[in-house]
Amino acid sequence: MSKNFSFELQHIDKYTGARAGVYHTPHGDIKTPVYMPVGTQATVKGVYPRDLKEAGSQIILSNTYHLYLRPGDELVKKAGGLHKFMNWDRPILTDSGGFQVFSLTKLNKIKEEGVYFNSHIDGSKHLFTPEKVISIEENLGADIIMQFDQCSEYGYTHEQAEAAMNKTYNWLKRCLDAKSRDDQALFPIVQGNMYDDLRMQSLKLAKPHATDGIAIGGLSVGEPKQRMYEILELIRPELPESVPRYLMGVGSPDCLIEGVKRGVDMFDCVLATRIARNGTAFTSNGKAVVRNAVYAEDFTALDEKCGCYCCKNYTKAYLRHLINVNEMLAPMLLSLHNITFLHKLMSDMREAIFADSLNDFAAQFYSEFGKE
RNA sequence: GGGCGGAUUGCAGAGUGGCCAAAUGCAUCAGACUGUAAAUCUGACGUCUCCGACUUCGGUGGUUCGAAUCCACCUCCUCCCA
Numbered sequence A: 001m002s003k004n005f006s007f008e009l010q011h012i013d014k015y016t017g018a019r020a021g022v023y024h025t026p027h028g029d030i031k032t033p034v035y036m037p038v039g040t041q042a043t044v045k046g047v048y049p050r051d052l053k054e055a056g057s058q059i060i061l062s063n064t065y066h067l068y069l070r071p072g073d074e075l076v077k078k079a080g081g082l083h084k085f086m087n088w089d090r091p092i093l094t095d096s097g098g099f100q101v102f103s104l105t106k107l108n109k110i111k112e113e114g115v116y117f118n119s120h121i122d123g124s125k126h127l128f129t130p131e132k133v134i135s136i137e138e139n140l141g142a143d144i145i146m147q148f149d150q151c152s153e154y155g156y157t158h159e160q161a162e163a164a165m166n167k168t169y170n171w172l173k174r175c176l177d178a179k180s181r182d183d184q185a186l187f188p189i190v191q192g193n194m195y196d197d198l199r200m201q202s203l204k205l206a207k208p209h210a211t212d213g214i215a216i217g218g219l220s221v222g223e224p225k226q227r228m229y230e231i232l233e234l235i236r237p238e239l240p241e242s243v244p245r246y247l248m249g250v251g252s253p254d255c256l257i258e259g260v261k262r263g264v265d266m267f268d269c270v271l272a273t274r275i276a277r278n279g280t281a282f283t284s285n286g287k288a289v290v291r292n293a294v295y296a297e298d299f300t301a302l303d304e305k306c307g308c309y310c311c312k313n314y315t316k317a318y319l320r321h322l323i324n325v326n327e328m329l330a331p332m333l334l335s336l337h338n339i340t341f342l343h344k345l346m347s348d349m350r351e352a353i354f355a356d357s358l359n360d361f362a363a364q365f366y367s368e369f370g371k372e
Numbered sequence B: 001g002g003g004c005g006g007a008u009u010g011c012a013g014a015g016u017g018g019c020c021a022a023a024u025g026c027a028u029c030a031g032a033c034u035g036u037a038a039a040u041c042u043g044a045c046g047u048c049u050c051c052g053a054c055u056u057c058g059g060u061g062g063u064u065c066g067a068a069u070c071c072a073c074c075u076c077c078u079c080c081c082a
Helices: A049-055 A064-069 A073-078 A082-086 A098-103 A130-140 A158-178 A196-209 A225-238 A253-261 A271-277 A309-313 A316-324 A329-354 A358-369
Strands: A006-012 A019-025 A028-032 A034-037 A060-063 A092-095 A108-110 A115-118 A125-128 A144-146 A185-187 A214-216 A245-247 A266-269 A280-283 A286-289
Touching: A006 A329, A019 A329, A028 A034, A028 A329, A034 A060, A034 A271, A034 A329, A049 A329, A060 A064, A064 A073, A064 A092, A064 A125, A064 A130, A073 A130, A082 A092, A098 A115, A125 A130, A130 A144, A130 A158, A158 A196, A196 A225, A225 A253, A253 A266, A253 A329, A253 A358, A271 A280, A271 A329, A280 A329, A309 A329, A316 A329, A329 A358
Parallel strands: A034 A266, A060 A092, A092 A144, A144 A185, A214 A245, A245 A266
Antiparallel strands: A006 A019, A019 A028, A108 A115, A115 A125, A280 A286
16 A cells, blocks of 8 residues: 555445445545545536535546646646645545547547547647656646556457557556655556456456555446446456455446445546536436426425535526526536435445445335436 | 518528428427536427328418419508608
């Protein structure tokens, strides 16, 4: 473990094997399982850090690729690091830009040495190598930093997926060699696309380097949910016990539950904040498209069971009105609510794990929320 | 009272003889969204027994194989002159 990091596994649910623990980091403890809101550009879109804390956010994500382009990692360093720059004194995790290689695939060329890409902002040419990415992540100064990886696309052939997986491993070694700070935890990433053998091989390669934690990437990229669950089950027996396991980019309520059941400790996802901005809310009775006409005269709270600022003070009719007239308060309130909802879901699961009743909790949750 | 211009599917506004159920924008309605190029994107938006049929472009009547488009009259509106 890196300096000032340690993972305490507190309890394992007797029936599912789900884990509850505490991850100690330089910026405070993280109770797991945990959902991490995403703040790509050094802000969780539309939510004050003050309110994130109140909602229960213990750690948030930010992004290497985006902050490198704007405002630049050197500037963030000058500002005193990302925590100070964005006024967030709890833990931060920076993603490496590996996902942007995947999502901005038309703008880049992947080579063994790294990824040549054109900025999506102005088209300027750049090169990301594992060394460069680590240098950026050290300048940003997050608590947890991700290795530079290649997230292969759903539909890749075995050969393509194998190449991406090997590249991910080679880049991991280079990231580790390049790493100079001992106060940041580096997570290796398991790739391997939808191929069982590659997933196992990738895990085997990453495992010796998973001293601070381990991430599972390349899932929830278009495959059926069942396939994702199968892969989690496949690799589960070989995942290290003593470090947190992070399933990257996953965060619908059902996927969070199924992930936790399969031994995952950390999740991040843009879904909650994105659908919020697009007028949809998670509620204990399922997703509610607040934008829809049925809520025009619904003067009840979004979720009677939620204690967030939005649910305590506003009606669905009002929220719909705000969405309709394109007022910025709408995405703000819905984002705050959705984040609160997922945090509550995670803390409820954590409690259930301690009580060895995660299965019961899940059944109860699905009976109200519905299964997607 | 005289003259000019105009009246198009919720609104604005194209279209001036067939390719028009009628551009486009807005509004409305619905869907999508999972390590954020996303306050974005997609679809529907006359009616129906909906891969086809029917009724529409202020009203009535005409010209024409064919009219939202041309003609006559009527109704209403803008502006100008008295």
